[in-house]
Amino acid sequence: MAGGGLITPKMASSILSTPPGQTNPYPSPTRTGTIPFTPPGTSLETETWYALWGELSSSTVPLIVLHGGPGVAHNYLLPTSHLSSAPWSRTVILYDQLGCGKSTHLPDKNGDTDFWTPQLFMRELENLLKALDIETYDILGQSWGGMLGAQYATTRPKGLRRLIIADSPADMVSWVETADKLRKLLPEDVQETLTRCEKEGTTESEEYEQAVIEYLRRFVCRVWPFPKELADSLAQLKEDNTVNMTMNGPSEFFVTGSLKTWNIISELHKIQIPVLLVNGKYDEAQDVVMEPYFREITGRVKWVRFAESSHTPQLEETDDFILAVGNFLEAAL
Template sequence: MSEIKVIEGEVSIEIPGAGKPCKTWYKIFGDLKSGVRPLVGVHGGPGVPHNYLLALSDLATSHGIPLVLYDQVGAGQSTHLPEKMGDITFWTEELFLNELDNLLQHLGIQEDYALLGHSWGGMLIARHATRQPKGLKRLVLQSSPSDMGLWVEATNKLRLNLPQDVQDTLKKHEDAGTTESKEYQDAVTVFYQHYVCRLNVWPENLVASLALLEKDPTVYFTMNGPSEFHITGPLKHWTIVKDAHKINVPTLLLNGRYDEAQDSVVEPYFREIPKIKWVTFAESSHMAHEEERERFMQVVGSFLTS
């Protein structure tokens, strides 16, 4: 297989209230003019940069699918706004929907594209898809909540499977409002090892993404909260259940057997979206693209090229 062409770039984006010029950074694997429909990968968090999704570049080599990854504003190599910490009127779903539209236009692919969103990224692209943009042809929702009430319910049940001392530590700090402490973060890591990535050695790209999140947690802390299961931000009330039926493109729904996005969390997508296929990865938690990498690329690649 010949070497895949990789280019990086950035696009300006006007964000009302930002108080400074902003830009979205992106990376393209393959040729957007190849005649094959490109896939845009949308990262989770919110605020966990693209690095942990770099495995998706396998699709460019195995299936010839051009791939675009990008960092949402506030993450990775895009503009950071730490001064907006806690500003829930600034960090909104609409900001990130506009950013995605802006990127599609800039790359000139808005007439024909596919989207894969992981976790929060799936929530974002599901909302995008309910608006029925004419250029969207395929949708992949990977480990994405349909409703954050269901997510909180599921993650709190999963917590009960953790060692008792870990559960006690989590509760102690949540009750005391000391979730920024190292003891709390270490306990959260135990949850991650069970339900976010079960590989004994975490991929370098995932470690890099989480390190960058730690460096600037503005978006995550503001919209979500201190952890995956202690949701204090406005995403606590997020749901798409009543609008999911408006998604009119073929959709692939993915989760893992040990995923924090449990079946109960993703099932409303399956129930409501008219053209949908659901695959659960038996050996995976939240990172099937790393935990069962080969099978994941086969499933996603076949769906996107069918």
């Protein structure tokens, strides 16, 4: 909101809240489309799908939203489209990263750790920025998207103005250690099922999936049944888990993929722009896995922790999440 002050909780609530039992509709995208993308070192012809709320011009600073997973499509981040409405009126862009959602799927690349890398997705982001002729922008990355956004920010890309890291670890070893501790809080029979299936190699089974859902309900999204936005993203992941299995693995805490040793703590000092950190009290991204961002980033850092949320505060405490992000984006640089 050009020239305006910060939005109060009362103002935000009147804009976003809907009566109980009614769906809070999202604003319709101004446009959707696809962008051709040739992954580096290949001759593949792929496409990146995107949705845009608002308008692009030399005077706008769009918010680019990076989804998690890897390979969990954009749907569960649709609440960020509220930022395109008054009083914030920001241009917002969501897109599906290569290999999931409405972008090109590459199931033949399942298990190809040389192909599915953070560098691939950074090049895809740069390709999107170039195709849309965006020079100045902000980034909001959630979970894996926050990891990607942070790694991208360490390269000090020209035009990146602010960064929001939501529910993301700074290294995967700490992530797995924390997930193991949270796993021990599950009912004993659920723990037994998880352990047995992992030992037997039956992590593709319905039994294992149901046990994982018990973890998700406590530490990923505490709204049950899951909101449609999250259910849609998870359904797409189940249909094609190529990217997630290659880079992550069978579950949040059984990480066997190429990100198993990912760690950018030593590079975080290179981030010198304003940063907002976001997580929830019950988040699998507990404070300990996000603390390195707060400690090592040399730019101004603000940390917001949501008291009633786990890993998806944009779905669990939507009003407060949009308020925190909107005010951060509007604060003076």
